[in-house]
Amino acid sequence: MRYIMSFTASDPFIKDGLEYVILRVKGQSFMLHQIRKMIGLIVAYLRGFAGKDTFTKSWSLDRIDIPMTPGLGLVLDHVHYERYNNRFGSDGMHQSLTWDEVNDKVEEFCQQYIYPVITKTENEEKSMFNWLQTLPYHTYDVREQVRNAPLGTAVLSQIGKAAYKVDKNALTAVIDVHTNKREKAGDSSGEESDDDNETKSKRQKTDVASEAATNNT
DSSP, X not given: OOOEEEEEEOOOEEETTEEEOOEEXXXXXOOTXXXXXXXXXXXXXXXXXXXXXXXXXXXXXXXXXXXXXOSTTOOOOOOOOHHHHHHHTTSSSSOOOOOGGGHHHHHHHIIIIIHHHHHHHHHHHOHHHHHHTTGGGOOOSBOOOOTTOOHHHHHHHHHOHHHHHHOHHHHHHHHHHHHXXXXXXXXXXXXXXXXXXXXXXXXXXXXXXXHHHHHHO
């Protein structure tokens, strides 16, 4: 089971002309992209793109379309050994594993080498600013899982329904580009290649095997 032990936020501060806030999350363990999606949903809610119902949906088993913040700035700050310390730290034979003696040096290292790289990169690439522009393109609802869908449908699913509402022409252009790439990749005569036929044959065999397995269960 994964659980959060603490979640704190610093006061906003200015660094190299940009405003920052430090969020510290302490947890027993984390899932892939968990923190980036947590922050992404909070930002989307504060900016009016997501509602409280999105938080409720995110706890369900369905896959929800939640924006994921850029990875820049996400760092492993501390490794905690509390269970070890509680069990062995005071038994007279082991030493507790803590960072108390080097905390000042760790902070000095971060200020000198880590934080400047983060702020410099953000000023140059503007990853957070660019990410904020994508918030309207998310549905904040259950993702549609479409198998073997036409290319246009697949692109629409990736961009999100909101993008279709924002600019139908831009979305059509994206679909046209992908469709043209697919057509150019094929034979000029319109005939299927041997590789395509082989792939279809394997797919048909897989479908037959899957259907047989389903019927036997």
